[in-house]
Amino acid sequence: MGHLPRQTDFVDMGAIEQMRSKSSLPKNSNSMSYQIMNKIGESPMTRTTSKRKPNLIKRTIMVASATAVLGAAVIGTGFISPAMADSLKKVPMFGTLYEGTSEKSVQAAIQQGIVSEPNLSVTHDGITLSVADLLYDGDRLSFILDREGVDLPNTASPYIDEDSKIIGNPDSEYIKSRMVPEKDQKKGYIKTPTILANGQKVDFSEGSFGDYPMKDNAYSVELSKGLKLPDKFELTIQANVTGVKEAFEFKIPVSIDNKALVLKPKDATKSDGQFSYTVKEMKVSPVSTRLVLDSKGKVPTSPEQKGDYSASMVYYEIVDDQGNVLNPSRFEYFNSKPKTEYHIDQLFSPFNETPKTITIKPFTLTVNQKDWSVVGQGKNSVGDKTYLKDLELTIPVK
Structure with missing residues (x-):
């Protein structure tokens, strides 16, 4: 929200187990924090109105990261093909809001460069990541990474990095099960991406990242608050994958005709x-x-x-x-x-x-x-x- 949130933004355990994370982060935070605590008093329980049944468990976990952001590239036509209109349903946030949205709004989003399909792919060690749908409207940024070459139940990495700061009980079974040495981690999970705008890390105050439930082998990022980006910049997405030494890097020109x-x-x-x-x-x-x-x-x-x-x-x-x-x-x-x-x-x-x-x-x-x-x-x-x-x-x- 307008001021920086309290130390945590809680999400229910069921959502975390699906690696669908919500985070509210101080700007310029440098590390990922894993916090497990009993929810007593005034902490929020986020329940979505999606197909997943709300989880009312009061014991919660927060997974916070400071390096996730996205952008959107230019699309050079105002024509809405059925494929493009259908693809908008898969864009994080916009997909969930697409139902009932008029064709006029979709047309405007495309003409203004807000949504696009850059279809950029990088392959390392048998695994391919592709930047699929992107959205940037000057106020909110979102993208999806598609993964190929490995068969795993989830896309987001379940592992805790060695340099992560643990707040809470480091001996809990949940934490210990995810403190796996890098050499023993299963190959193919996507770690939290680093996002740059014109070569500088992007600051944000609230966002979500993790498995995209509407699509198999897809990882989504949604940054919804605290962004201060221009209407035109070069977006860089740097994603690391467990078991792969080389980083997956994408550079995308972003340009919107901001008529908000x-x-x-x-x-x-x-x-x-x-x-x-x-x-x-x-x-x-x-x-x-x-x-x-x-x-x-x-x-x-x-x-x-x-x-x-x-x-x-x-x-x-x-x-x-x-x-x-x-x-x-x-x-x-x-x-x-x-x-x-x-x-x-x-x-x-x-x-x-x-x-x-x-x-x-x-x-x-x-x-x-x-x-x-x-x-x-x-x-x-x-x-x-x-x-x-x-x-x-x-x-x-x-």
């Missing part, structure tokens, strides 16, 4: 006397919508949210002037009562077309404080929503 709409509305504050929030900024691009806001005060409660049940933190829905609701890129749950101050910096799906107005609809979930379960939460629902209609805010788009 940036809204910084004046007087965009709503309050009920105890709780208030202010929209600081909204960024609208063909592939995403970013909402940045600050909130302060005690969260409003409904009659159902009493006794063993309480209100969650306040979440926010984005709705266009046609009533279309944007999907959040991920949805977080917390095993604690809400705080009185939040800074929200969240990505949502793109608008089908630029709306005349944007409405922010705050809501809460009802949480059982005994086990922090959410009333109504299931495979196709984040939970039963209690909308705070008095706090709805409509922003005109000029």
Whole structure:
């Protein structure tokens, strides 16, 4: 988020075992940290709305790395072939948001150089890595590495580097099982890539990296916050593979026609006397919508949210002037009562077309404080929503 996060951003153990990692990192961090701790108090449990069933195990692990980034190259045509449109579904983040996205938005993404298929490949010692789909919209970067030449259940390396800093119990079975000497590691796993822009390491504050669940033998990187890159630069991806001495290096020219709409509305504050929030900024691009806001005060409660049940933190829905609701890129749950101050910096799906107005609809979930379960939460629902209609805010788009 806007300020640097606390020391960790937690993800559930099931996701880690699938090597689908989420990280929030201080800038210029130099090492990978593996942290195992019991989740007590106010640490978030990230549950996605993907096909994988949410894992409610409260014991969590965080895998953090400071060297993962991506970019996107130029595509020289505005024509959308069926193959290209289908490939967009596989791009990290954009793929999950593609359903319902208009052809006009896809067209704009291609014309502006935001998405591309560079199809660059490097082969070392019988293993081939290819840069498949890339996405860069000036605010967020993503890419996929395809792997060939080895048959392994996962693509991301499960091993802990010898120079890694271990925080927690270094004698835990989980840690010891991954402290494998380099000479004994299975060949073919992709280590966390090093990413450069014009020869310099790229800083970021939040991102994800690891196996791409929608495609076999694919490794994805998604950097979603803290990027400060120009619209035109040379992207370098340096990836190492276990059991292979030579690094896999890709150099890709990145150039976008950045036409993102940036809204910084004046007087965009709503309050009920105890709780208030202010929209600081909204960024609208063909592939995403970013909402940045600050909130302060005690969260409003409904009659159902009493006794063993309480209100969650306040979440926010984005709705266009046609009533279309944007999907959040991920949805977080917390095993604690809400705080009185939040800074929200969240990505949502793109608008089908630029709306005349944007409405922010705050809501809460009802949480059982005994086990922090959410009333109504299931495979196709984040939970039963209690909308705070008095706090709805409509922003005109000029």
